[in-house]
Amino acid sequence: MSLVLSRPYRADELFRPAPHGPKTDRPDHMNLSAHRRPGRAIDMASLRGAGVYGLFLDGALFYVGIYSGAKTDSMAGSVLTRWRLHLTYQTLRSPNVCFTAADVARILDDAPNAPFDAIAGALGGREVDRGALAAQGHPLIETTGASCTYRKARFAARNWDLLRPGREDEMFARISFVYARLDPAALPVGVPMDRAHRQWIKYKWLERCERHLIHALEPICNKETAVGTEQQATLDDFRRELVEALREPLPPYSSRAASLSADLASTEAPTVAAEHIAEPVDTDDSCAPGEIAFRARLDPPGEAFLDELDLIAPAGIELDYVGIPQARLYREPGHAVLVKITATSRGVLRGYARTGAGVVQALGFADPVEKPGWTDFAIDPAIHQPTALIALAGAVIGGSA
Structure with a gap:
């Protein structure tokens, strides 16, 4: 295999809950940050560098993502920078949670539940003028990289008895992570870790595996999973589908092809009218712009x-x-x-x-x-x-x- 799967890590092994005052015009429950826990006896090498990861609640997969490593080296940096954000953003607990206007509308139109009711209250009620909200720039509405989505909010609402304020210690004990780190031996010998090489790793290797896992396991929080079709995949399912994703060998690195791919990735996408956008952009990088x-x-x-x-x-x-x-x-x-x-x-x-x-x-x-x-x-x-x-x-x- 070209990816090395870690053991599961409970959130409370890696992080500690840190109370955080809610920001203006956000619900009171958005009051939590996650700090890395010092003095942990964990081999950080298994969490460094690029790879594919899964997030689990009580052993059920709820999100698959990728970490492409540090800016200058795909084999440096720690996936903990990503997990720390997921822990409070995907549970509606971060004071920096925000949504696109389209996802705010979906929350307001959804059935009553405690976190959605609180979000509606912070926005001015379920019957609020939504166009005016977006135009006025409400703190819960973001136009350049929302940190949360309707799917993630829906996951939090379905598990609110655990994720709500007052149960932080249990929440951190029951959420876990697993990391499939890129094996350094998979890298071609002597090739510099330049931009084209890092783009190749991200788009040709990691994203291929990520797409396979999402489509096979349908985690509730990923944008590719249609609402209502999510599965309750296990770690064994994740491990099995990771093997399937790698059954066809990853394409060997080509510096010429990588340069073309990097140029293509940097090309500005054509402008699309807002009314033609069916779903908001949902990337790992949108977690904390x-x-x-x-x-x-x-x-x-x-x-x-x-x-x-x-x-x-x-x-x-x-x-x-x-x-x-x-x-x-x-x-x-x-x-x-x-x-x-x-x-x-x-x-x-x-x-x-x-x-x-x-x-x-x-x-x-x-x-x-x-x-x-x-x-x-x-x-x-x-x-x-x-x-x-x-x-x-x-x-x-x-x-x-």
Whole structure:
């Protein structure tokens, strides 16, 4: 096989629930983030690099997706960055959940249930003027990459007794993940991991396997599964169909064909009138547009720095993203901004903290410049430690207490 299947990982092995105040104009139940759990005795190598994965609730498959690796290397990066998002977005618990206008209409037209009723309430009721909602830019409606879909919301509603607020520990114990990681031995020897090679891995290898698994197993949350036709596939079913997907050998890598495929993938798609779009776009990258955009600017040391920052964030400090793009450390509850992190197109990082230059310099950061309300400073992932940034966030909290 060209893919190596991991053992199942329970969500509570990898993550811990982190309470998060709901944002304005969103239901109260959208109040949860997932933080990586520190000190776990897990071989992270089995979760690094590109592959295909499945999400299960009580052993029943509900989503299949792919992770194409780090921006610069398909065999680097961790699928945990994807799973952390799925855990709260597909359960309607993230404060960043949003939908397309078409999916909002489907939720409003669906039968009453607790989470859909709460969403309807936040929108102004089931009889609200939907055209006006979209035109006004309601926070639950997104036009450039919705983080949730009707199918995912429907899954959450059907399992709301478990996924609702107050049952987070049990929810994390009963959701699990499995990863079919691309075997490094499948890669051609001596071929550079350039853009064309990464595109080949994604479109010619991973997406072929993903399509097979979705069509064979019909998970409830994937856009390809027609509503009402979803199955309750098991891990054994996933394993069996993964073997079937690889029964026909993956096409061998061709640098010339890969270059053509990469050029084709980068070609701008023709504009399509909104009324002709039957279904919203549903891709893994739409889960958190701010995070994806921010990570796209990072080099490998920057990505590693961000991953470790996410790993060590303690209770009361939340790492999140905005679409500028920018990473931020927040104080929870309350969602007060403590530290902002920006990245240039060349991957250079700068921080902005609500404290004086002396505190920033004492924690080892270079070139602090005080500005009204903030101190601007340089972050070098090769020199500075994520722990220092957490300490800086703590100093901001202490100074504002």
